Amino acid sequence: xxxxxxxxxxxxxxxxxxxxxxxxxxxxxxxxxxxxxxxxxxxxxxxxxxxxxxxxxxxxxxxxxxxxxxxxxxxxxxxxxxxxxxxxxxxxxxxxxxxxxxxxxxxxxxxxxxxxxxxxxxxxxxxxxxxxxxxxxxxxxxxxxxxxxxxxxxxxxxxxxxxxxxxxxxxxxxxxxxxxxxxxxxxxxxxxxxxxxxxxxxxxxxxxxxxxxxxxxxxxxxxxxxxxxxxxxxxxxxxxxxxxxxxxxxxxxxxxxxxxxxxxxxxxxxxxxxxxxxxxxxxxxxxxxxxxxxxxxxxxxxxxxxxxxxxxxxxxxxxxxxxxxxxxxxxxxxxxxxxxxxxxxxxxxxxxxxxxxxxxxxxxxxxxxxxxxxxxxxxxxxxxxxxxxxxxxxxxxxxxxxxxxxxxxxxxxxxxxxxxxxxxxxxxxxx
Numbered sequence: 001x002x003x004x005x006x007x008x009x010x011x012x013x014x015x016x017x018x019x020x021x022x023x024x025x026x027x028x029x030x031x032x033x034x035x036x037x038x039x040x041x042x043x044x045x046x047x048x049x050x051x052x053x054x055x056x057x058x059x060x061x062x063x064x065x066x067x068x069x070x071x072x073x074x075x076x077x078x079x080x081x082x083x084x085x086x087x088x089x090x091x092x093x094x095x096x097x098x099x100x101x102x103x104x105x106x107x108x109x110x111x112x113x114x115x116x117x118x119x120x121x122x123x124x125x126x127x128x129x130x131x132x133x134x135x136x137x138x139x140x141x142x143x144x145x146x147x148x149x150x151x152x153x154x155x156x157x158x159x160x161x162x163x164x165x166x167x168x169x170x171x172x173x174x175x176x177x178x179x180x181x182x183x184x185x186x187x188x189x190x191x192x193x194x195x196x197x198x199x200x201x202x203x204x205x206x207x208x209x210x211x212x213x214x215x216x217x218x219x220x221x222x223x224x225x226x227x228x229x230x231x232x233x234x235x236x237x238x239x240x241x242x243x244x245x246x247x248x249x250x251x252x253x254x255x256x257x258x259x260x261x262x263x264x265x266x267x268x269x270x271x272x273x274x275x276x277x278x279x280x281x282x283x284x285x286x287x288x289x290x291x292x293x294x295x296x297x298x299x300x301x302x303x304x305x306x307x308x309x310x311x312x313x314x315x316x317x318x319x320x321x322x323x324x325x326x327x328x329x330x331x332x333x334x335x336x337x338x339x340x341x342x343x344x345x346x347x348x349x350x351x352x353x354x355x356x357x358x359x360x361x362x363x364x365x366x367x368x369x370x371x372x373x374x375x376x377x378x379x380x381x382x383x384x385x386x387x388x389x390x391x392x393x394x395x396x397x398x399x400x401x402x403x404x405x406x407x408x409x410x411x412x413x414x415x416x417x418x419x420x421x422x423x424x425x426x427x428x429x430x431x
Contacts, residue, residue: 006082007089007117009089010120010121011120014045017045019042020046020049021062023061026065032075034087040086047059047094047097047121051124051128054127054128054131056097057421057430058421059095059098060416061431063098066091066094089117089121092110093117096110096123104148104412107148111156113157113158115153115158115227116220119223119227125227129230130230135419135420136404136407141407142234153178153182153227156177157177157179158178160213160217160224161214161217162176163176163212163213168208181225182228188207195236196229196233197226200225204221204222290325292326293325300329304338307326308335311323311326315387315388327398328402331402331409337371337411340371340375347370350366350382351366351367354382357382358378366379376417377418377429380398381429384399392429394427399418400417400418400427416430417429
């Protein structure tokens, strides 16, 4: 997004509203809605609210709905140029709140030109990145996410300040872009130095380029470098955050909103344990699934035909631990998608029963594209809820686990099957 565009959302002028949009209002959003008095302020407050509680699912739902207003037939032509700019900015900001849910291309686009805008708008990007690590659950996926964002951030051309940056080692004069600020920051330390708030403070106090910044621009740079260090050294950021809360016994004053339906946000450590515990589920159930998985590995001896046979047997027997275990193995071994697309008998059966349960459109989608996100998600819902009788939340928890497994296999199109709703502290299927 060009920096020539006006900054419509600024932390220096947060609207004095007590309530943003509710979840039930999102589906009815339309171009005409944006023209309602005070609606942009409501959107902005909603954005800050979702950022504060790290509600990625609702942020994703909201930005996709807003993006649909640009589609043909949406009366987009009635939007003024300024309204289109505002809409593009709020969509970009919502994407940053929902960052780990984005596909790689979306992630690259939004991080390349909107990080400074987000900091100026008041988003707590460093806290959002820490929350994103918990979203992935698997350390390898979290590390890959951090590497991708770090790489793209290194190409960001947004500016902080107006003076040129002088690289002390070479004497080069560079424009004050994010890319060049990071170059200056990295040149101040040897490559093996891990950076926390101590190292950042040293750089911010001593660097001649920083000394030329106005106070507000220095604040933005400070927040940017914190984001950068959280991406590169998350373990230090987590330890610092917990130590600060423990020492002070205080928490940051939250944004003033109606929170009657929300739990009070805890420390990062508490949030980590909440999400990890939620993904694991009941200890006894998880242990049973793990035992079944180990037994299955021995039984099938690497033969995918045996794995599929075990799957159908487990489903007919309504064995929850064994079915969940075999589902994990099917995903890990790239067999689930092959089964859905290649087993004509299974597909014929599902196409015959789904119209009454989910509608003709779901059955048609399965027949045309059995490996689409919609088909895979609906298959898991049918299997876990209808055949095994799991409650919706528990079924969605398994769906979220399988989403992570798909992501680990590089199946990014299947990364959003289900998610953990921090607001309700329950798992939900992604809309």
